[in-house]
Amino acid sequence: MxxxxxxxxxxxxxxxxxxxxxxxxxxxxxxxxxxxxxxxxxxxxxxxxxxxxxxxxxxxxxxxxxxxxxxxxxxxxxxxxxxxxxxxxxxxxxxxxxxxxxxxxxxxxxxxxxxxxxxxxxxxxxxxxxxxxxxxxxxxxxxxxxxxxxxxxxxxxxxxxxxxxxxxxxxxxxxxxxxxxxxxxxxxxxxxxxxxxxxxxATYAHKIEKSESKVQWSNSAKDIHNLVRGLAMGPQAYGVRQEKNLKIHRTKVSTENLSGAPGTLVQKANQLFVVCGQGVLELIEVQPESKPRMSVEDYLRGRPVESGEKLS
CATH class of the missing domain: 3.40.50.170 (Formyl transferase, N-terminal domain)
Structure with a gap:
């Protein structure tokens, strides 16, 4: 042929x-x-x-x-x-x-x-x-x-x-x-x-709006984890820490039992957790504003979390 x-x-x-x-x-x-x-x-x-x-x-x-x-x-x-x-x-x-x-x-x-x-x-x-x-x-x-x-x-x-x-x-x-x-x-x-x-x-997958990339910490850890996965090609999910955007590239739903208002940050050694509306999310890879993507371990080295600090 x-x-x-x-x-x-x-x-x-x-x-x-x-x-x-x-x-x-x-x-x-x-x-x-x-x-x-x-x-x-x-x-x-x-x-x-x-x-x-x-x-x-x-x-x-x-x-x-x-x-x-x-x-x-x-x-x-x-x-x-x-x-x-x-x-x-x-x-x-x-x-x-x-x-x-x-x-x-x-x-x-x-x-x-x-x-x-x-x-x-x-x-x-x-x-x-x-x-x-x-x-x-x-x-x-x-x-x-x-x-x-x-x-x-x-x-x-x-x-x-x-x-x-x-x-x-x-x-x-x-x-x-x-x-x-x-x-x-x-x-x-x-x-x-x-x-x-x-x-x-038939169902429809509507265009991603930039506003969707801002994480709502009142949502469940699982839903936020799925948001991070879905937006990995862009525009990337993000939170705000100390008035600066923090892009979130990789996460994991954690089994840690932590208390606090949604968005509360908890550092344990080289690990970083966020209290969500339901459950706890571990941050694995992040990207500070105007900086390259990095592991949370590297991120925390110069930016330790203070007690009671929150992501918005």
């Missing part, structure tokens, strides 16, 4: 990893790439190409980076690539029906949940914040309605209680690559049919 000609749409480093996998796969030939426009980056705000665009250009793959793909001009260029199917991973633009119609039932997307559960912008974060013990990735045929397309395949992932968003995302990338390598190829060969989603079971 000749290699399937693929158009790829994506922007960040996450997308780049899937593009690399398609390029290496002997069953596919990536014939064109579309990414978001160059954006200012760094202290000097110099225009910078996306990771996907940079990779594609370095390999001589035809590349577009328009403000919108939904123009006749862009569609004509895409047609000239003579692609047979289209893969979309974290592209960052909504595809109009006319674009989807360039590849009838052959525009697919990797989504980081077991659809129809957690459609939307932040499925990884919302899953962890809810304390779910199982999630996964879905390969879906794209339709105009967000994350509502027929499903081609899924891969489930068990989620240990210490796993954070960075670690979960890493595992999802591997499972997603497997979906493109196996399930997508089976679909293109006619050996696999798409299954419609059950709309009655």
């Amino acid at each position: 000749s290699r399937v000609r693929i158009a790829f749409l994506g922007t960040p480093d996450l997308s780049k990893q899937f593009l690399e996998a398609l390029i290496k796969d002997e069953h596919y030939e990536v014939v064109g790439v579309i990414s978001q426009p160059d954006r200012p980056a760094g202290r000097k705000m110099i225009l910078q190409a996306s990771p996907v665009k940079s990779l594609a250009e370095s390999l001589g793959i035809p590349t577009l980076s328009p403000e919108t793909v939904n123009t006749e001009e862009i569609r004509e260029v895409v047609k000239s690539w003579r692609a047979e199917a289209c893969v979309v991973v974290a592209f960052g633009q909504i595809l109009g029906q006319k674009f989807l119609d360039l590849f009838p039932n052959r525009v697919v997307n990797i989504h980081a949940s077991l659809l129809p559960h957690l459609r939307g912008a932040a499925p990884v974060q919302r899953s962890l914040m809810a304390g779910e013990t199982e999630t996964g990735v879905t390969l879906q045929v794209m339709v105009k309605k967000l994350d509502a397309g027929p499903v081609l395949g899924m891969r489930k992932i068990s989620v240990p209680e210490e796993m954070n968003a960075i670690e979960l995302f890493s595992e999802m990338i591997q499972k997603g690559k497997e979906l493109l390598e196996v399930d997508f190829m089976d679909y293109l060969r006619g050996n696999l049919s798409a299954s419609p989603q059950n709309e009655e079971h």
Whole structure:
């Protein structure tokens, strides 16, 4: 069988990893790439190409980076690539029906949940914040309605209680690559049919608001632990100590029996605990304002806790 000609749409480093996998796969030939426009980056705000665009250009793959793909001009260029199917991973633009119609039932997307559960912008974060013990990735045929397309395949992932968003995302990338390598190829060969989603079971993972990252110590230790895990990729959970923000990167629900108002800090040797609305949370890794991430042991070395001190 000749290699399937693929158009790829994506922007960040996450997308780049899937593009690399398609390029290496002997069953596919990536014939064109579309990414978001160059954006200012760094202290000097110099225009910078996306990771996907940079990779594609370095390999001589035809590349577009328009403000919108939904123009006749862009569609004509895409047609000239003579692609047979289209893969979309974290592209960052909504595809109009006319674009989807360039590849009838052959525009697919990797989504980081077991659809129809957690459609939307932040499925990884919302899953962890809810304390779910199982999630996964879905390969879906794209339709105009967000994350509502027929499903081609899924891969489930068990989620240990210490796993954070960075670690979960890493595992999802591997499972997603497997979906493109196996399930997508089976679909293109006619050996696999798409299954419609059950709309009655649909839930939504709304975008993370920055205000959510401020820890409410009146919540339970378990809920705060899940918040820290869910926001590990950003914007990071934080509390306020001595009028300065303290980012919290890793925690553990403790079995310590400590008393005090929510937010009360308790230091025991090189360990740091926070009394919560229910239970006690141990801080493992933190990041003081304008400082690098560090272990709590290193943090306490220069910042010992005084009796009765609180995080707000």
